[in-house]
Amino acid sequence: MLPYLLRRLATMVPVLLVVSVVVFSLIHLTPGDPVAIMLREESDPATAAALRAALGLDRPLPVQYLTWLGRAARGELGRSIRTNQPVTQAILERLPVTLTLAAAATLLALAVALPAGIVSAVRRNSLADVAGTVAALSGVSLPNFWLAILLIFVFSVTLGWLPPLGWVSPVRDPWGGLRSLVLPAVTLGTAMTAVVMRMTRSSLLEVLQLDFVRTARAKGLREGRVLLRHALRNALIPVVTVVGLQAGALLGGAIITETVFALPGVGRLLVDAIFQRDFPLVQGVVLFLALNFLLVNLVVDLAYAVLDPRIRYD
Amino acid sequence: MSTPAIARPLELAVSRAAAPRAPVFLGRLLRGHLAKVGLAVIAALVVGAALAPSLAPHDPVEQRLERMLEPPGRAHLLGTDDLGRDILSRLVYGARVSLLVGLLSVGISLVVGVSLGLVAGYRGGWIDEVVMRAMDGLLAFPALVLALAITAALGPSLRNAMIAIGIVGIPGFARLVRGQVLSLRGQEFIEAARAGGLGDVRIVLRHIVPGTLAPIIVHASLRVAFAVLAEAGLSFLGLGVQPPTPSWGAMLSAGREYLETAPWLCMAPGAAIFVTTLSFNFVGDGLRDALDPRLRT
Numbered sequence: 001m002l003p004y005l006l007r008r009l010a011t012m013v014p015v016l017l018v019v020s021v022v023v024f025s026l027i028h029l030t031p032g033d034p035v036a037i038m039l040r041e042e043s044d045p046a047t048a049a050a051l052r053a054a055l056g057l058d059r060p061l062p063v064q065y066l067t068w069l070g071r072a073a074r075g076e077l078g079r080s081i082r083t084n085q086p087v088t089q090a091i092l093e094r095l096p097v098t099l100t101l102a103a104a105a106t107l108l109a110l111a112v113a114l115p116a117g118i119v120s121a122v123r124r125n126s127l128a129d130v131a132g133t134v135a136a137l138s139g140v141s142l143p144n145f146w147l148a149i150l151l152i153f154v155f156s157v158t159l160g161w162l163p164p165l166g167w168v169s170p171v172r173d174p175w176g177g178l179r180s181l182v183l184p185a186v187t188l189g190t191a192m193t194a195v196v197m198r199m200t201r202s203s204l205l206e207v208l209q210l211d212f213v214r215t216a217r218a219k220g221l222r223e224g225r226v227l228l229r230h231a232l233r234n235a236l237i238p239v240v241t242v243v244g245l246q247a248g249a250l251l252g253g254a255i256i257t258e259t260v261f262a263l264p265g266v267g268r269l270l271v272d273a274i275f276q277r278d279f280p281l282v283q284g285v286v287l288f289l290a291l292n293f294l295l296v297n298l299v300v301d302l303a304y305a306v307l308d309p310r311i312r313y314d
Numbered sequence: 315m316s317t318p319a320i321a322r323p324l325e326l327a328v329s330r331a332a333a334p335r336a337p338v339f340l341g342r343l344l345r346g347h348l349a350k351v352g353l354a355v356i357a358a359l360v361v362g363a364a365l366a367p368s369l370a371p372h373d374p375v376e377q378r379l380e381r382m383l384e385p386p387g388r389a390h391l392l393g394t395d396d397l398g399r400d401i402l403s404r405l406v407y408g409a410r411v412s413l414l415v416g417l418l419s420v421g422i423s424l425v426v427g428v429s430l431g432l433v434a435g436y437r438g439g440w441i442d443e444v445v446m447r448a449m450d451g452l453l454a455f456p457a458l459v460l461a462l463a464i465t466a467a468l469g470p471s472l473r474n475a476m477i478a479i480g481i482v483g484i485p486g487f488a489r490l491v492r493g494q495v496l497s498l499r500g501q502e503f504i505e506a507a508r509a510g511g512l513g514d515v516r517i518v519l520r521h522i523v524p525g526t527l528a529p530i531i532v533h534a535s536l537r538v539a540f541a542v543l544a545e546a547g548l549s550f551l552g553l554g555v556q557p558p559t560p561s562w563g564a565m566l567s568a569g570r571e572y573l574e575t576a577p578w579l580c581m582a583p584g585a586a587i588f589v590t591t592l593s594f595n596f597v598g599d600g601l602r603d604a605l606d607p608r609l610r611t
Contacts, residue, residue: 018451022460029467134348137599141592143543145550145563146584149570157574252458256547260570270459271551274466286463290455 001302008301012294019294020072023287024065027055027279038081038277051081055280077284082276087284091266097167098265101257102250104181105189106243113193114239117200122227124205132197139194144253148187148260155183165262188257192246199242204235237304244300248293349600355593363409372400374407375558383576393578396568404560405582411561412590415476415545415554416538422480424534427487428526432518434488435495446492449485457482461544465553472561475554479544483537490533494526528605535601539594546587562587 027034035052052058055078056067071078077087120132156164163180170177207213208231216226255267262268266285273281362369371391378398386393392401434445452460464478498504499522507517548554549563557564562583569579 014447015450015454018448019454022451022455023463026463026467029464031469137348137595138588138592141539141543141588141595143546143550143563143566143584143587143591145547146566146580146587149566149573149580149584152570153573153577153580157577248456249458251456255458255462256551259551270462274462274553282463282466286455286459289459293456294454 005302008298012298015294016291019287019290020069021065023283023290024068026283026286027057028061030279034279038279040277055081072287077287078280080273080278080281082278082281087281090269090281091285091288094264094266094269096169097263098251098254098258098267100170100181101184101188101254101263101265102247104185105192105250105253108185108189109192109196109246110243112189113196114200116193117197117239118204118227118232120197120201121204121208129201132201136194136198139190139197142190144187144191145256145260147190148183148257151183151186152260167261167263184257184261184263187260188250188253191249191253192243195242195246195249196239199239200235203238204231207231207235210234240300240303244297244303247296251289251293346600346603348596349604352593352596352600355589356597359409359413359590359593362406363413366406366410370400370403370406372403374399374403374560376400383572383579385576386578392582393576395565395579396572396576401565401579401582404565405562405586408560408562408565408583408586409590411472411555411559412542412545412587415472415479416541416590416594419476419479419541419545420483420534420537422477423483423487423537424530426480427484428491428530430484431488431491432495432522432526435492436499436514436518436522442492445488449488452481452485453489455482457540458544458547461548462551462553465548470548470553470556472555472559475545475548478548479541482544483541486533486537487530490529491526494529495522498522498525532598532602532605535594536598539591539598542587542594543591 030037035048035055035057039048039051049058056064059067075088077091079086080090083090116132116135120129123129152164155162162183164183166180168176168180170181208227213226213231216230217223221230251267254265255270257263258265258268259271266289270282270285270289272278273285376399378394381390381394381398382396384390384394384398390400390402392405395401395404430445430449434442455463461475461478461482464481465474468474468477504517504521507521512520545554546561546563546566549561550567552564552567555561555564565583566580566587569576569583572579
């Protein structure tokens with residue numbers, strides 16, 4: 001496993017370099033002078049010159065990039081130009097909210113998608129299967145910002161059961177935290193539920209046609225045992241890949257979910273930074289989210305070995 | 315000049331295997347009920363968007379503050395918004411924005427992505443390495459995060475939203491086409507064409523591109539659904555289409571301020587985004603079944 005891990009980390013190096021170039025370029029893609037854009041109309045020449053020097057924008061481009069890359073590699077992502085708070089600190093402060101939201105959405109998605117996908121595959125072409133297919137396609141097509149608004153309208157405005165906005169830490173107040181988490185988690189988890197359900201269905205259908213399943217049945221094993229112990233374990237491998245790939249959609253979805261429900265997470269930090277034209281903060285958050293996505297994909301690759309003993313990494 | 319005679323039957327066999335002739339494939343597509351529904355909705359949307367000036371009952375940007383937040387009724391079928399503008403008219407004009415962004419941004423992804431995939435797959439070597447590592451780098455960003463980052467840098471506007479969504483879609487097309495090219499490149503009919511003296515450009519355009527069309531069409535139709543959703547998302551966040559141009563995402567965002575007093579402001583634009591995206595997904599699924607039955611699940 002260790003040699004594979006090292007090889008896999010080595011292949012990430014060029015990807016990380018491309019990621020760093022893209023993130024670094026963001027500030028230079030702006031039409032016109034980025035300092036003037038950041039300072040808007042309130043800039044006087046002295047302030048502009050000071051900010052330009054602080055961000056290193058007065059130096060040649062390759063020097064700027066290498067300096068920025070060296071600092072980023074040490075975890076120094078600069079300071080917010082609005083609050084002067086270190087970007088890394090701003091991200092870490094907001095991270096628990098985003099992680100809690102993402103974990104709740106993933107758990108919810110798996111709890112619904114796996115049983116629904118299994119039923120769809122076992123009862124192929126039945127009414128339940130067709131309903132599942134339509135529901136899954138609807139789930140993928142449902143804009144999460146509209147779903148959020150519908151949920152707020154039904155469960156907060158009309159029924160008054162759950163709070164429409166805001167964040168309560170589940171550590172400080174478990175009941176209040178749970179109540180404030182339900183609607184955002186459903187909003188964020190719906191698309192993932194749909195994708196995981198579709199993949200569980202198609203993967204299980206494929207595995208159920210393989211010889212070892214026929215053998216298991218011919219041995220006289222009960223259908224439930226064949227399904228759960230033999231077929232499902234193999235069918236879950238592509239499902240794990242999809243869950244990993246969905247991490248990207250989850251991070252993107254968290255931006256909108258946190259904005260609609262006014263949750264103080266990393267996604268909302270990014271949107272606020274964009275509106276405040278706080279480029280160091282935008283760069284820092286985008287880099288952080290991309291690194292997380294890469295890390296999740298690495299973990300998914302390593303998880304294969306646990307799920308499927310046939311896969312060896314040496 | 316025996317090469318074309320050798321190449322043609324093989325070439326046709328591959329092209330037919332990958333992309334059935336139009337009537338056959340249309341017949342297969344229309345056999346799927348969901349694809350039929352999707353096609354009908356998209357056709358209605360296209361007609362509605364094209365005839366928006368004739369179909370919309372009111373000027374979509376005309377403000378009549380004395381009629382603000384009117385519920386759906388005879389004068390305004392879907393009600394009015396916080397500035398007294400007719401929601402139905404804004405919805406009809408909003409279809410133009412959604413379809414425009416959907417089609418143009420996928421056009422950007424398709425042209426750039428397919429070109430890169432063809433060059434990388436056909437040339438191989440260091441060109442392939444450089445192109446594909448760049449694509450891996452772009453894929454390392456969650457799609458919406460990259461779109462947001464590009465829009466943040468370029469500034470919020472309809473054009474920049476299209477560019478951002480277009481760039482996000484490039485790696486998907488490039489990878490897809492590269493994979494197809496790699497599987498076709500070593501086949502005998504390509505060798506035969508090369509031995510017959512055909513240049514690289516002609517081999518790619520006449521022999522390889524037709525073999526990659528089926529997966530490209532399927533991927534493009536599903537990408538339109540993503541693009542419509544992404545544009546609505548960017549506009550919802552205030553980073554896409556700017557006021558007063560009607561956009562479904564921006565209408566939804568403005569409407570949520572009045573969820574308690576005027577919930578109809580959010581219902582129509584949300585439903586429009588949902589139905590449009592769902593229709594493109596239905597058609598994409600149907601196309602996949604019609605063009606490549608092996609992928610049917």
